[in-house]
Amino acid sequence: MSGERDGQGWLFQVAPEVGESFDHYLGRFRRANCLSRAGLGEILGIETLTVSGWEMPSLNRPPRAEHLKKVSALVGVSEVELLSMLPVERSELHLETRLCPFCYGETPIHQNQWQQAKVDQCDRHDYSLLNRCPACGSGFRLPALWESGCCERCWLPFRDMRL
Numbered sequence: 597m598s599g600e601r602d603g604q605g606w607l608f609q610v611a612p613e614v615g616e617s618f619d620h621y622l623g624r625f626r627r628a629n630c631l632s633r634a635g636l637g638e639i640l641g642i643e644t645l646t647v648s649g650w651e652m653p654s655l656n657r658p659p660r661a662e663h664l665k666k667v668s669a670l671v672g673v674s675e676v677e678l679l680s681m682l683p684v685e686r687s688e689l690h691l692e693t694r695l696c697p698f699c700y701g702e703t704p705i706h707q708n709q710w711q712q713a714k715v716d717q718c719d720r721h722d723y724s725l726l727n728r729c730p731a732c733g734s735g736f737r738l739p740a741l742w743e744s745g746c747c748e749r750c751w752l753p754f755r756d757m758r759l
C-alpha cells in the first residue's frame with residue numbers, strides 16, 4: 597500500500613489480488629482507510645444505501661457505469677479490472693458465501709469464482725467449496741466483512757477448515 601494525495605487528503609491505495617471479488621476488495625479498501633460504508637459514500641458523493649448494496653451481491657445491485665468510474669478514480673484500479681471483479685448475474689450466483697480453505701491459506705481473499713452457482717468444487721485443490729463452518733455449522737459473513745479470516749462464532753480460521 598502507498599499513500600496517494602487526493603482531494604480528500606491521504607488515502608491508502610490497496611491493490612486487488614488476482615481473482616478477488618469486488619465486495620471483498622471494497623471491504624479491504626474501506627478498512628485500510630478507516631472508512632465506513634457511509635464514509636466511502638460521502639467521498640464518492642454516492643448514497644450509503646447504494647454503496648452498501650455493492651457489498652451484498654445477493655441484492656443484485658452492482659455499481660452502475662458512472663459509479664464504477666468514480667470508484668475507479670478513487671481506488672486507482674481500472675474500470676476494466678473492477679468490472680472483472682463484479683459478481684456474476686444473479687441467476688448464476690450462489691447466494692450463500694463460500695470458500696476454499698486451501699486457496700484462502702495461500703491468499704487470504706474471497707474469490708469471485710466461488711460464488712458461481714454452477715461451480716461446487718475448487719479445481720485447483722479438487723475440494724468441495726464450503727458454505728458453512730465445518731466445526732460449528734455457522735454460515736459465513738459477507739466477504740466485505742472478512743476482517744479476521746475466521747468463523748465469527750467459533751473462531752476457527754478459514755485456512756484450517758480442511759476436513
Ligand SMILES: [Zn+2]
Pocket residue numbers: 696697698699700718719720721723
Ligand atoms: Zn482452492
Ligand SMILES: [Zn+2]
Pocket residue numbers: 729730731732733734747748749750751752
Ligand atoms: Zn465455526
